[in-house]
Amino acid sequence: MCADARWPTVNAMKRFLIERSVPGGLTGAGLAEFTRRSENAIASLGVPYRWIRSYVAGERVLCVHEAEDESVVREQLRRCGIAVTSVTVVDEELDPQVGRNER
Numbered sequence: 164m165c166a167d168a169r170w171p172t173v174n175a176m177k178r179f180l181i182e183r184s185v186p187g188g189l190t191g192a193g194l195a196e197f198t199r200r201s202e203n204a205i206a207s208l209g210v211p212y213r214w215i216r217s218y219v220a221g222e223r224v225l226c227v228h229e230a231e232d233e234s235v236v237r238e239q240l241r242r243c244g245i246a247v248t249s250v251t252v253v254d255e256e257l258d259p260q261v262g263r264n265e266r
Contacts, residue, residue, distance in 0.1 A: 172222075175231040176231055177229065177232065177252055180255065183224040184248050185224055200244060205239055208235065
């Protein structure tokens with residue numbers, strides 16, 4: 164597994180990749196609303212949870228979150244109220260250093 168100082172893990176939290184479909188995409192006020200809803204949902208959980216980063220790609224939003232298990236992620240998504248296409252646990256992380264360290 165890659166060590167990345169930008170994404171330190173907390174205890175035994177798992178990393179999840181979340182895909183959302185957002186018809187019409189997100190810009191300006193839509194991005195602000197998306198952020199507000201997600202942050203409010205996270206704050207209401209009362210358990211360890213981290214929103215690492217999100218990427219907007221056309222009508223898709225790909226998010227990286229950390230939580231103890233998938234049920235916590237799904238509860239955050241339910242509270243957020245934005246449709247979810249998929250939630251996938253990340254098994255391994257790769258970066259260019261992985262190949263260099265194997266040589």
